[in-house]
Structures are given as C-alpha cells and as structure tokens.
Amino acid sequence: MRSSPDRSGTARRHWRELAERACTDEAPFAAAALYPYAAPRERAGLEARMFGERRDRLLLASAPFVAPAVLARLAALDDGGAVQLRLARNPATSAAALGALWRADASPRLRQLIARHARTPRAVLGQIAAAAGEIETLRALCENGGVAAEVLATVSERRIGVLQRLLAVNIATAEDTLLALWAEADDEAVRAQILLHPHCPDVLLATVPASLLERRCLARQQRAPRALLAELANDRDAAVRRAAAENPGTPLAALVANCFDADATVRHAVAARRDLPPALAGCLVDDADARVRRALARNPACPPELLVRPATDADAEVRRAAARHPHCPHELLDRLSRDEVTWVQAAVAYRDELPYAVLRRLARSSDVDVLAGVARHPATAPSRLARLAIHDCPDVRRAVILNPRTPRMVLRLLRQDGYALHRAMAVDHPRFADTDRWRMRDDPDVQVRFRVFQHFARRDAMPAAHEASVHVTQLSHYQPHPPKEHMETT
Template sequence: MMFGSADALVQLAIKSRDPYVAAAVHELATGITKLELEALICGTRRTALAIARWEHTPASVLTALAGVHDEAIELRLDKNPGTSSSVLSGLYEEARSKDKAGLTKLIAQHLNSGTEVLRRIALHANDSECLLALSKNPAANAKVLAELSERASGSDIAVAIHKNIAQNASASAELLTRIFDASDVYTQAAILGHANCPAWLIAKAAASEEVLMMRVLARNRRVSKESLQRYAACEDAGVRAGVAANVLTPVALFRHLIKDKSELVRREVASRIDLSEEHIEALSRDDDIWVRQRVARSPTTSLDVLYRLAVDETADVRRAVARNSMSTVHLLNMLAEDTSAWVRSGVAYQVNASQRILSKLADDKDVNVLSGVANNPNTPQSILKALVGSSDTDVRRGVILNKSATRNTLLPLLEDPYYLHRVLLVHNPHLQAQDKWSLRDDPDFQVRFSVYRWAANICLKMPDTFLVTK
C-alpha cells in the first residue's frame, strides 16, 4: 500500500474503465482527466441514461450529462432529485423554446428549481399541469405563489391552484388571507392548519360550526382554551379526538375524554405524556386494545401498571411493554419467555435488555427475535460473530447496523452475498480504510461506486492524502 493524491484516485478510476467508478470521482477531476471520465460515463447511451436517472449520481456528473443534449437524458435529469438549479435553468430554456410542456412540468415541481425559473413558469406557462405542479412546490417562494394565484384567478384551475397553495409551506399570511373567503371549506380548513395562517383568522373561524374546520382547529395550538372546551362537547368524534391530542387542552377535560364513547378519542388521550396516575390507571383497563397498547408504551406509565399490562391477553400490548424505555431488567426477563415471538422480539430490541437476556434470546428460532439480538448494542460480541453466519439477511444486516459490532466481527461480512450489506459496510465507522478499499472491484456496480465515492469524499477533505493500493 502507498499514499496517493486525489489525482491518483482519478487515474485508478480511468484505468478501471467503469462508468460508475468514473461518476464517483468525477468531482475530483479537472481538464483532460475530467473529459476521460465523461467519455466513460457516456460510453454507451444506455449507460448515460441509467446514470442520469440514478438518484446517487453526483451533481457534477448530472451537470456534465446536461451538455449531451439528448432529449431522453434531459427527461431523466428533470426527474433526478440531485440535478442542480443551474442545470434545471438551462433545461427550462430549452423546454420553453421547443414548447415541451412535459419537461416544463418536471422543472416546475423540482425542489432544486431556482426562484426565477419558477416565477417565469408562473407567469408564462400555458399548460395547466405545469401550473398545478408549481403550486405544490415548496421551492416556490411566497412571491411566486402570489403571482401564480393572481394569474389563476377566474380560471378553471383556480380552485385546485388555491387548494395546493393552502398546503404549500411557502404561502404567506397575506396570500392565505386573500384566498380564504373565496375558497371552499376544504381549502379553508387547509389554510387554518397552515403555520402562516394569521391568528385573527383562526380566532374568527373558531366560531364556525363546520365540522371539517372544527377538526382542524381542535388540534391547533393557537386556538383558545374556551374553544377547546366547546369542541370537547362536540358530537363529532374527530373534533373531540383533536381536542384530546392538543397540547393546550386543559387537564380538567381529561377526566371526560378518558371515558369518551369513541376509542379514537381515548387513543389520542392515551398517547399523551402529561397524564396523571389516575388517568393512566383508568386507560390501562380500557376495552380497546390500542388504548392499552399506547399506555403500555408511554414512558410515564408506572411499573405497577406495566407489570399488569405485561400479562395482557393481547400480544401487541405486551410487546409495547417490552419496548417501553422504562421497563426494568426483571420485567424484560419475564417477557423474554413470552409465548409470542412478536413480544420476545420487542425485548430483543430493547436498550435495557441485559447480556444475560440477549444470550437467552440468541437461542430463539424466530427471525424477528434474532434480528433484534443482532441489532442490540448490548449483545455480547461472541453472539454477534455467530449471527454473522445466519442464512437470513435481516439478521446479518442487524449485525452490520449494530453500533457495538467490532471490526473483527464485521470482516467476514465483506463477502456477504447481498450487495446492500456490502454498501453499508463501506460506510461503517468500525472498519478500516483497507477493509473498505478491498471492495473496489466488487461485482456489483453500486458497491464499487460506494467505495470510490467514499474515497473521493476523503480526498475532497484532504486533497493530498488518500490510501490506495497498486
């Protein structure tokens, strides 16, 4: 082994004749070497199309592919989430000059599209699908949305445009206010749930008896306590469920909500972390399985209640106890012998599980249980080494993802038959550089790309130093 520079890594990539390896190091290259890499990437049209579509392709490669001027490649670039703003701007100019509505729509909905491009689409696009796509794009700022709304007013798509704007995080308070009165109840409800909806509009809408609006407002943290008290008596269970979920709901209302006739309401109450022991005790005896399950998972539930729920007739409730961060080793030891593998697997994933418990569960035959043991950082290293030989991919992946797995435990997995596992190992902090570099000639292109991309990222941080093998 020897230490080489970023240039040495680029030369190795060129020597490999691998288009995906070339893509991985493209960002490091300049001049003639960059052209050589691009020749490999575009070696065949099929390869260029695949790389243009691939979500892991570096932005610099996507920029280079934009210069090929192939309509099929451009289509894939418009869809690729990594395509840069500058590339999208250039693609928009071409799409507009050739009246390609399909490509313009893709640019209108792309999260990397620049404000100026989106503004031009709002003002000049004639295709309704483009305008609808733009109205949903959070990259469109408040000014663009306002111009789009003004242009759409009176048109056949105005209702749909305003409904999308009401759900767009970029919409301003001024715009939301302007479209509120002219909108249908569904759009109005979306506006009331928007983070930028002005407080005075929420206060005004609180007087409404429209069920959909009350459902939204019941969950809103800016609604008054007086409104919450009124909503708590509403006939609609959805409204009452909203009150039960609202963090501002007065504690005094809980004694009514925990006895609500709708299990939807009681489930919302059971999910809260500000309940008293009295409330938790009552909910822990609820007839609804999911109410008891939420109580069993709550970190505020007492040990006495957890022990009782640990023998509940429903496995999902017992599993919730097993997953509860407050469960003790004694309680987990009891649940580790549960008749349900679903419950035992909950214990296996539990951060409070002792090595003794995990050692016992390592003899289990159920894959879900063994996957939990493999994932658990408390599992003894000797057991992790044994699980490396499992025939089940989930179990082996559990070892790879285990934060406590040592290098010696992980080394055999470099030859794992599943490519994704080898990709994960490239990013594992416990393996050394030479371990990861050994995968550079892997049969799978995604593994090879990952290795060279990992190496390229190190070179970007430390341009003059990288470990390579001749």
C-alpha cells in the same frame, strides 16, 4: 490527503487503478463516483465514459445517488428531451443544474417538472409563474413548498378555482393570500385546509365553524385558542374529538371526558399524548380496547409503576408495547424476556440497556426476530456475532452490520454475502478496514462498486479536487429510487 510519503504513493496508485477500472466498467457509476474528486485534467476521461453513450446519460440522469457535480455537468450538455426530463425528476439535481435546464421555450412537461422540483431556484420559479399559461405548470408550481410567497400570491390573483386548494395546502402561502382565498372559496375543503395552515389568519380561528370538515381541521390547528379546542374536544363528531385530543394545545382538563369516550379512537388519542398526566394514565390502563392499552404502554409519559398491568396483559401486543417503554423496569424486562410469544421477547432484545443475564438468555433463542435484536445489541459478544453473521436469515445478518460495535473480523464474513445490500452496508461500517474495502472493488453489484470507488476517491482526493467534493451527497441507504416526498393535504 495525508502527508506521509508512503500513503501518498498508495493513494496515487489506488487513484490510477480506480480511474482505469472506471473507464472500462460496464456501468457509468464508477466513473461518477470518482468525478467530484478528480482534478480538472483527469475529468475528461471520466466524462468520456459517463457521457459517451446516450444509454449511460439516461442512467446517470435518473440516479439520485450520484454527486450533484455529475448531474450539473450532464445538464450543461444540452442533450435533448429524455435526459433533461430525467434530470428534472431527479431529487439530487442541484439548483444550478435546474437553472441550466430552464428556458422559456422548454417543453410543457419539462416546465412542470422544474416548477415542482424542491431545489429549483426561486428566481426560476418566478419566471415560470410569469410565463406559464397552462394549468398543469401552475399546478406544479403551487405544489412546490420552496416557492416564494409573492409568487403564490400572483398565482392566487388569477382566481383559478382548481388551484385554490393547492394554494391553501402550500406551506409557503402567506397570511394575506390565505385570507383572500377564504373570501373567494366556495369549497369547504379549501376553507378547511386554510384553517389547518400554519399561517392561518387569527381572525379565522375565533369561532367554531358549522362545517364538519372545517371543525376537523380546526381541531388539528395548534394555534387555535385553548378555549376553542376545549369546546371541540366535546364535539358531537368523534373525528373532531379525536383531532382535539391529539392536539398538544388542548387543555388537559378538557381531556378527562375523552378518557371515557364511547369511541375507542378518541381514548387512543389521549393515551398516546406525550404530556399525559399520571391520573389520566391510570384511567386508561385497564381500557376495554387493546389498542388503547397498547398506546398507553408504549407512551413514555406512562409512569413505570403502571406497566405492571400491561406487562401481564392478555394481549401480546400490549405486552410487547410495555417491553418497548423507554423506562420499563428491569424486573419486568426479565419477565417479558421469558414471554411465551417470541414477538414480545424480540421487543426486549431490541433494547440497548439490558441486564447481561437477559441478553444471554435471549441469545439462546432460535427465533429470527429475537436473534436480530441480539445481533444489533452493542453488548453482544464477538463470538456470538460471528455465528449470527452466517445465519440463514438475511435479517439477522443485516442486524450484525447495523451493530456499530461489530468487529472487523466479523464484518469480513459478510464481504461476500449473497445480498448486495449487506455488502454495500459493510463498506460503510466504521470498523471495516480499507484493505477489506479494496478487495471489493470488483464486486458484481454496481452500487457496491459505486460505494467502494466513492470511498477511496473521497479518501485519496487530490487537494485541487477537495473543495469540489465538500458538498457531495453521500448515499446513506441502499436504494436505487429514494422514497418520494409528499405534501400532506386534508
């Protein structure tokens, strides 16, 4: 909070109005935006709005964008199964809240969700492992990358076949546990996953296995001996050769033959290597497969002098890849900006370092992909951005907001954009003024209002509430449901 008396008075007036609006808002999220920053005496009214109706508690329990403090308070209410299950699924639920949800007599489904959650405290995971009797809970535990290695070792000692592959996949599984799994496993998929594991025992990386699946995984193992990788780079199976060609540990000398491999995917893997020597790049620049030429043209390791041929390639995607090369010469960019295919021109437009004459030429295009690149370019003139901010295509308008140098007067044109996504993004733009944000406190979209309320709550937070707000997770993308994190398996 600033020390200016006038600013303090404005902050208090803003806070009072926001609190009144939050308590009467149709959705509980406005109150949730204020809650982490409210003084203790102010939280009772906000809690009444957030938690008074079961429907609102269910909404908050599922929302990944609300502050952990709200979810923790909700977890402490002991509100029954549906709310608890949603909290246990919510990726934003804190470790403390998950600890409050855990109890030995919890339902099997709740135990499974807590066992799988990335933020569950290790002590709780250990208790779940000790108490769990059903396979599904143990399965969820084995899928949690934050579990302690000793807990996974305990689970491994149960010798449950259906859990072996999950244990072999889990990044936390220790070397001795993997060695024990290798001795017990009859499934080649389990052994293959052990060979791929970052903690794979060195003794298992000494010889080339007979199983095709195991060789494919060993070829991806970055700790495998270089001599072994060189042998796998000449394997009879194309997938093994491709994996070895992608492995940064494979000696470059072993890749010469792969540049002329009969399988195009192997040559593609070589062309995409970030340590590709110029000599090997020269072998691939005229490859018969356009996908190989495209990978090479996009590769920063490709020498700029070799880009002349990709820039005139018959395949438009290869020319586009050349336009995206980080060191593409300006004379080639000028040529590609005149390409007959607008998709190639768009690749030029999305580059930050462009000669002004090229940018001005692209700005005269009518293609929306090209104009989107122009709209996000930091050197685009404000007058041009103002015209693009009212373009019919939402992608172009969105690019204007993504431009960090878009001036405030242009951003104000997007304050009433038909897409709630754009209005929410404008609220977070560094050049958007607080007076503009304040006028959006009645926005019809709940998440736009959430961002507005959160901004002013954070700005005007009382000193007593400031410490509680330090760890608030900010919403960086407008998405009701964030992408799920998956663990990669063979």
